Amino acid sequence: MLGETSILIVIIPLISAALTPLVGLAREGLSYLCTITALTLSTLASVHTLFRVLTEGTVHYGLGGWPPPFGIELVVDPLNGMMLVLVSAVGLIVAVYSYRGVEQELTGRMVYFYTLYLLQVTGFLGILITGDLFNLYVFLEIASLAGYALIAVGEDGAPMACFRYIVMGTVGACFYLLGVGYIYISTGSLNMADVHLLMKGLYDSKVIATAIAFILTGLAIKMALFPLHVWLPDAYTKAPSAASALIAPLMTKISIYVMIRILFSVFGISLFVELFPLNRIMVWAGFAAICGGAVMALAQTDFKRMLCYILVAEVGYMIGGLGLANAIAIRGAILHILNDAVMTAGLFTVAGIIMHRMKSHRLADFEGLFQKMPFTMSAFVVCALSMIGVPPTCGFFSKWYLIHGAILARQWPFVAALLGSSLINGILFFRVIEVGYVFQFSTPAHTHAGEGMNRMEEAPLSMLIPTVGIAVAIILIGFYNQAIVKHIIDFALPKL
């Protein structure tokens, strides 16, 4: 009855991005409504597409009516169907949340913010849905360019951080493009499914090996894999809080999705496991990322910066999980993409609320926050417990699969890194919780005279409801993880 909904997922935000500045001319607030409407429709379309995929199998859509190997094709299978729902839902939730933060931090520039916001989400969704290697590059650059602009308007120092990100991000995108060029030279096709078929006879070709090297390095820059992460902490710390709540959870996860797609759907699992020592390199890269990210996170005195380094460590979980190359570890890595996006979104929205109320994201300014904002901080505790990996929350289950997979693959250093990083996350988050609670004991003067200091200053409802919603989602995903794994992720696993 609804016809083809897969194309609507990308088209609606794209057209709305063009409409938003026009609508915003009349009244600034209308651009917010336009964004919310577009993202709601896009989320509904992606949910509908996911259910169609789960009942009918993979959905194909040839753009402009061209048949697949020649035209650009949209392909939705269980893996990117799940990612589409995740990205459009997080985009919608963060959009609802962003209004007050944008009003405060970007006064008078709301229309531009929402235009870029929609372009950013369009880029993300486009990367996920496309079945064409070159089209993926174009969407990757749409997402990156919108991201550069959103980051550059942040607090003092953001333009410089953004400039570094532009230079590194461009190198990453160019490497990806070059790799695609090598694939095109040797196979003569750009359609992922077609390339996969044509690739079969070319596994020992040096051109293909070079293409893999370029594409993976390019994507590693985009996902901030450990030695190439240097652009990330500065850029995401200094971005406006609404922008970092959108970009930080999604950009790294989407790059990892692209890596999964390229390795498993384009190159094929046999190339990945047998012909190159690629999986071992990935496990060690994951190990380095977890250790590096966790150690650097310990040294931070800024809350958002600490979250950024935790993000770097989380990338290591997923890359290592893919490198372990057994079904359980890959299931864990894919589940962790979902979980980590939700947890990181929760933590960055909390950081945005604290920024909104306290005008700071330094840890030292967090004193007494539990009294001022009990609901926000409860949401924070849920996200933190999930990051550490405490059972009812979703973070536990993906870590469980990852550790189980690592033990099966006998990668003991990686097991140790996973466990150690959980402990370090515990230290990091309990430090925040301690600072939040400690106020009432350390300064007794305020309890008598300074009644005003302990007044509740809860966040505005438009920020609080999305944040608490994310916290509830973390627990729900935890409870229903079996269903998600059984009905979605198990279909997304490559045939091993």
Place this chain on the structure above:
Amino acid sequence: MFESLLHHYNYWMFIGLMMIGFYAMMAKKNLIKKIIGMNIFQSAIILFFISTSVKGGGVTVPILEHPEGAQGGFVDVMKYANPLPHVLMLTAIVVMVATLGVALAVVMMIYKRYHTLEEDEIALIRRKQGLKC
């Protein structure tokens, strides 16, 4: 050895250009020079793609002179250069122009804030103000 070098001269030129751009991006302190390096880097990739569409001697642009021949079903592909890399690069050029625009806008913001475009001077200014760079 020399023959293969000569035969694939387009690849060597693209690698050379790419490395020049890469060097400028990484080693130069001036932000505008970094952007110029970035552009050389991107142009090298464009030239690489374009050079892959060439097919020996005697090929021409893919404009069909005899439409009836095309309708007949078969076109001799060896007579025409491969049009696909050209089309891809038109899109890539648009992307690169947009990147250049964003980079220049960001450099303008940096200049308004610090009144210099030298990376080390900016770091010095930030350190004097007690900020981490």
